[in-house]
Every structure is written in structure tokens, then in C-alpha cells.
Amino acid sequence: MPVPNRNGLEIVSIDVKDVRFPTSLGSHGSDALHTDPNYSCAYVTTTTGNGKQGFGLTFTCGRGTEIIVLTIRSMKKFIIGKNAADIFADFAGFWRTITNDSQMRWIGPEKGVAHLAAAAILNSLWDLWARLENKPLWRLLVDMEPEELVSTIDFRYITDVITKEEAIKLLKDKQAGKDERVKYLMQHGYPAYTTQVGWLGYSDELVQSLCDKYLKLGFKFFKVKVGVNFEDDYRRCSAVRKCIGPNNVLMVDANQAWSVNEAIEWMKKLAPLKPMWIEEPTSPDDILGHAAISKALAPYNIGVATGEMCANRVMFKQFLQSGGMQYCQIDSARIGGVNEILSVYLMAEKLKVKVCPHAGGVGLCEMVQHLQYWDFASVSCTMQDRLIEYVDQQHEHFVDPCVVENAKYLAPKQPGYSTEFLPGILDRFAYPNGSEWRQMIKDGIFPPPDEAELVNV
Ligand SMILES: C[C@H](O)[C@@H](O)[C@@H](O)[C@H](O)C(=O)O
Numbered sequence: 382m383p384v385p386n387r388n389g390l391e392i393v394s395i396d397v398k399d400v401r402f403p404t405s406l407g408s409h410g411s412d413a414l415h416t417d418p419n420y421s422c423a424y425v426t427t428t429t430g431n432g433k434q435g436f437g438l439t440f441t442c443g444r445g446t447e448i449i450v451l452t453i454r455s456m457k458k459f460i461i462g463k464n465a466a467d468i469f470a471d472f473a474g475f476w477r478t479i480t481n482d483s484q485m486r487w488i489g490p491e492k493g494v495a496h497l498a499a500a501a502i503l504n505s506l507w508d509l510w511a512r513l514e515n516k517p518l519w520r521l522l523v524d525m526e527p528e529e530l531v532s533t534i535d536f537r538y539i540t541d542v543i544t545k546e547e548a549i550k551l552l553k554d555k556q557a558g559k560d561e562r563v564k565y566l567m568q569h570g571y572p573a574y575t576t577q578v579g580w581l582g583y584s585d586e587l588v589q590s591l592c593d594k595y596l597k598l599g600f601k602f603f604k605v606k607v608g609v610n611f612e613d614d615y616r617r618c619s620a621v622r623k624c625i626g627p628n629n630v631l632m633v634d635a636n637q638a639w640s641v642n643e644a645i646e647w648m649k650k651l652a653p654l655k656p657m658w659i660e661e662p663t664s665p666d667d668i669l670g671h672a673a674i675s676k677a678l679a680p681y682n683i684g685v686a687t688g689e690m691c692a693n694r695v696m697f698k699q700f701l702q703s704g705g706m707q708y709c710q711i712d713s714a715r716i717g718g719v720n721e722i723l724s725v726y727l728m729a730e731k732l733k734v735k736v737c738p739h740a741g742g743v744g745l746c747e748m749v750q751h752l753q754y755w756d757f758a759s760v761s762c763t764m765q766d767r768l769i770e771y772v773d774q775q776h777e778h779f780v781d782p783c784v785v786e787n788a789k790y791l792a793p794k795q796p797g798y799s800t801e802f803l804p805g806i807l808d809r810f811a812y813p814n815g816s817e818w819r820q821m822i823k824d825g826i827f828p829p830p831d832e833a834e835l836v837n838v
């Protein structure tokens with residue numbers, strides 16, 4: 382087990398900040414239901430006695446981040462004083478402690494704000510572990526023995542689809558050729574698609590110019606937001622189809638806008654534009670609704686993609702079992718952090734559903750690349766019909782930003798999970814007291830925070 386020496390690894394502090402970026406000013410990230418997102422995060426710094434640090438975050442759209450921050454503060458008591466080496470030696474046990482405290486689980490369990498808070502903490506611990514091993518997270522995962530990797534996962538509620546023993550066997554069966562796949566990743570990277578061309582609040586002119594831009598950058602897959610007005614959708618998607626031509630791929634994303642029947646009717650009418658998938662057509666909780674939509678749209682060659690707001694591994698299990706998703710979109714800042722996401726990859730592989738991670742949001746591109754690299758090296762071992770989402774936002778604020786060239790994510794090389802902000806970012810963007818926010822509030826661009834939002838102060 383790559384468990385570091387315990388000396389100095391007692392966790393002495395967990396710091397958490399509400400960090401927000403004013404993306405709503407340019408309608409970046411806007412969709413049918415999230416019309417004015419300010420890309421934000423609850424940002425956790427975990428520090429050990431000998432001064433080692435891990436950074437983790439969970440993504441939000443602005444308002445409400447303060448609630449996650451408070452929940453993380455309430456969870457500190459489960460971590461402070463524990464030794465990081467002990468946590469890694471029984472990570473699944475620790476995962477259960479933090480996600481299933483006998484009293485706190487009432488405000489989850491394993492869903493919503495409580496799970497977002499747990500994810501930020503768990504992600505910071507994985508970042509710490511990878512740094513202690515001096516490896517990027519994907520290499521830590523790839524280099525673990527199957528037994529070690531599987532020991533980080535809580536299998537409660539999923540053994541009807543995959544047991545610990547089956548997971549170990551699955552990983553063992555995929556060991557052959559791993560070194561070549563790692564080499565391939567290092568040389569070629571991993572294919573990406575872009576969502577940057579089609580945020581719902583963008584003008585037709587901007588959509589057009591961004592299509593041209595991303596085509597020139599080598600992208601072949603383009604995702605466009607839909608779901609408010611059919612005529613607008615048809616016009617925008619036709620323009621994108623015209624720009625990218627018949628051989629590139631269009632995907633559409635409704636961000637939960639429709640009821641089940643409405644989704645089917647709307648998509649039948651968009652079918653002539655040949656979208657490869659409809660993402661989040663309806664409520665993220667409606668597993669059978671997604672299965673019905675999948676069935677109805679299969680004759681049109683339109684798959685259903687979902688997962689960015691899926692609550693936990695249990696719901697993923699049912700989506701995968703029921704035929705409710707043809708593209709499984711794990712989200713690195715949701716469900717219970719890396720530990721639980723690993724279990725979703727393993728179930729998806731067992732049930733032969735493709736994983737195409739969600740990455741629209743602060744730090745998500747930085748994180749998911751590690752997970753998908755692991756998938757290629759150790760789990761599905763293929764890139765066939767698999768892509769990582771790419772959104773060109775906030776990368777400049779990270780110490781180790783993702784690098785996408787010629788529509789490929791290049792291999793992350795620095796130790797950790799690529800989640801550390803550059804020095805100065807908190808001083809500028811912590812909400813509401815960072816210098817940028819103070820200025821924007823003073824200038825009347827944003828209203829002052831209310832009492833509940835003062836958690837950073
Ligand atoms: C509010 C966000 O930008 C979402 O629109 C975004 O995550 C989106 O669903 C996506 O798939 O990238």
C-alpha cells in the first residue's frame with residue numbers, strides 16, 4: 382500500500398473559503414435553468430503537523446456556497462487530530478465516518494450539501510496523498526495494486542452490481558498492457574469536447590465566432606445549451622451544425638429543463654440536426670424517466686447523457702442498470718469525492734456504459750482529467766466514444782492548470798490533484814471580502830452580501 386510514514390502527518394487544520402468568480406457578467410456557464418452562474422467553489426486546505434498540504438474543492442454557482450462552507454466547518458471534528466497515513470490505510474472506513482456520522486447523516490445522507498461538503502474534504506485528502514507520493518493523482522491511482530485501490534471504496538449499497546472481489550478481479554484482468562496505455566496517454570493525451578461555443582446566454586454572433594475559433598483549435602465535438610425556446614434552439618443548433626459540418630459532432634444539453642414527454646417531443650424535432658446526445662433532459666433524480674427518454678430516442682440515434690447532478694453511487698447504479706444513461710457523466714466535485722467516483726467507474730465498466738466526465742465549472746477540468754486517465758490505463762482501457770468535457774474558464778487561477786492542445790488533454794505531471802489556487806486568488810476572489818468583490822459591490826455591479834453569506838468574514 383502506498384501509505385506514507387505517519388511521522389508529522391497528524392492533521393492540524395482544515396481551512397475553508399467561499400471563493401466566487403463573477404462569470405455571470407458575461408453569461409459564461411449559463412444554461413436553461415442556471416441563467417446567471419457565478420462559477421464558485423468551497424475551497425478546502427488541509428494541513429498536517431509537518432506542514433504538508435492538500436487542496437480540494439467542490440463546485441457551486443455562487444449563492445449557497447456559504448452553506449457548504451459551514452457544513453465543512455461542522456465536519457472538521459471528524460478529521461482534526463487524525464493521522465493522514467491512518468486515513469489512507471483505511472480510506473473506505475474514514476469515508477464512512479465523514480459521510481455517515483450518526484447525527485449528521487440526517488441532513489443527507491450521501492446527497493446534497495452534506496455530500497458536497499464531504500467531497501471537498503475528501504478531494505483535499507486525495508490531493509495530499511498524491512503530493513506525499515510525489516505523483517499526479519492519476520499516477521497514484523494507476524500505480525496502486527487493485528486490492529489497494531478497491532480498499533478506498535465503500536461498497537455498501539452496490540454489491541448487487543459489483544462486489545469488492547469482483548472489482549479486484551476486474552482491475553486485475555485489465556493489468557495487461559497498462560504500461561503501454563500509460564505511455565500512450567503521455568504521448569497523445571486524451572480527447573476533449575468543448576461546451577464553450579454554446580452557453581445559453583451567448584448571442585448568435587458569439588456562438589458563431591466561438592465555433593470558428595474551436596474548429597480552428599482542432600475540436601471535433603461541440604456542445605450547445607438548449608431547453609428554453611424551441612425556435613431559438615433550432616436556429617442556434619442549425620447554425621452550429623452548419624459551421625461544424627456533417628462530420629463533426631453536435632451534443633445538446635437541457636440542464637433538466639423538461640418533463641419526460643416534453644423532452645422526447647423536443648428532441649424528436651431537433652433530431653434532423655443529428656445530436657449525438659441529449660444531456661440532462663429532465664430531473665436528475667428521475668431514473669425511470671431517463672430510461673423512457675433513452676428508449677424513445679434510440680431510433681433517432683440520440684443517446685442520453687447525465688450525471689453532473691447525480692446524488693450518489695446508488696443513483697448512478699440505478700441509472701446504469703435501467704438503461705437511463707448511455708453516457709455516464711461523473712462529476713469530480715460531487716458525490717463523495719474520488720472514493721465514490723471510483724466505484725461509479727467500476728460499475729459503469731461492469732455494465733458497459735461509457736464514462737464521459739462533466740467538467741463545466743471551477744477546477745472540474747483540472748480534476749476529471751486525472752480520473753479519466755486512470756479509466757483509460759486501468760478500467761475501460763479504451764477511448765472509444767469517450768471524451769472529457771472542456772470549458773475554457775478559470776484555468777489561469779490554478780498552480781497546475783489543465784493543458785488542452787489540439788483538442789486533447791495533455792498528461793498532468795505535477796504531484797497532486799491539480800486543485801491548488803495560485804497565491805493571491807483568495808485575496809482577490811474570496812467572497813465577499815476579496816478585493817475584486819469589494820470593488821464590484823462598491824461599484825454596484827453586485828448587491829452586498831446578506832448576513833448568511835458572511836462566512837468568510
Ligand atoms: C451551470 C453550469 O455552467 C452548467 O451549465 C454546466 O455544468 C453544464 O451543464 C455542462 O455540462 O458543462
Ligand SMILES: [Mg+2]
Nearest residue numbers: 634660661689
Ligand atoms: Mg451539463
